[in-house]
Amino acid sequence: ITLKAQRRYGQIEKSSISTGAIFFSIGPEYCFADTKKSPFSQNVLNNKDFSVGFKVKYPNNFGYKALINYTTVTGSDGYTEVRNYSFSTKIWQMSIQGEYTFNLGQLFGHSSSPNSIYLFLGIGMLNSNANLNYSQRIDYDYKTNQDNEIGTSAVIPYGIGYQHDFNNNFVLGVEYNLRYSFSDYLDGFKPPYPDSKSNDVLQGFSLTLSYKLY
Numbered sequence: 001i002t003l004k005a006q007r008r009y010g011q012i013e014k015s016s017i018s019t020g021a022i023f024f025s026i027g028p029e030y031c032f033a034d035t036k037k038s039p040f041s042q043n044v045l046n047n048k049d050f051s052v053g054f055k056v057k058y059p060n061n062f063g064y065k066a067l068i069n070y071t072t073v074t075g076s077d078g079y080t081e082v083r084n085y086s087f088s089t090k091i092w093q094m095s096i097q098g099e100y101t102f103n104l105g106q107l108f109g110h111s112s113s114p115n116s117i118y119l120f121l122g123i124g125m126l127n128s129n130a131n132l133n134y135s136q137r138i139d140y141d142y143k144t145n146q147d148n149e150i151g152t153s154a155v156i157p158y159g160i161g162y163q164h165d166f167n168n169n170f171v172l173g174v175e176y177n178l179r180y181s182f183s184d185y186l187d188g189f190k191p192p193y194p195d196s197k198s199n200d201v202l203q204g205f206s207l208t209l210s211y212k213l214y
Helices: 002-013
Strands: 019-032 049-056 062-076 086-103 117-133 148-167 170-181 202-212
Touching: 019 062, 019 170, 049 086, 049 202, 086 148, 148 202
Parallel strands: none
Antiparallel strands: 019 049, 019 202, 049 062, 062 086, 086 117, 117 148, 148 170, 170 202
């Protein structure tokens, strides 16, 4: 009984302090834009995201993270389309995101668990550089960014993640993210309505590794 009480006290004491950690993530990322073929048909080696950042979690399970992402995405119409449009884009993004964590043990009325899920929502800015390849059509009223022209846009990242705390300062997790941009030029291309009805969106999964500093 005494041992159980000591363990329980340690869990309460540990959860009553803030934690700060640095993290790194890597995973596939895809751009849902104005090309005809599914983004998931693109080579995963050309559609990837790297990020590094710092995150803080408070005793009330709220927290935040600040991060920098480097992303490469591609897309294509396929050879069956007359315009035969394709693109490859490099993206840099900076954002700050709020998080709320649900400890899976406490969520189901048990003691604290090393497993948790979290939701996040934030705001940021991105710079995109699209390299275009398409067949010019004089009867098609579309707009393009010139090659190597940098586009800047606000972005709203949001999603859900799972993480496991190994209790040795390392935390491993997986994350699903969506990034809604305020630009229709992440692919460097804006076709006329109704071919383009919304701005471009990034979507992906990542493997995350964190190291707790305190």
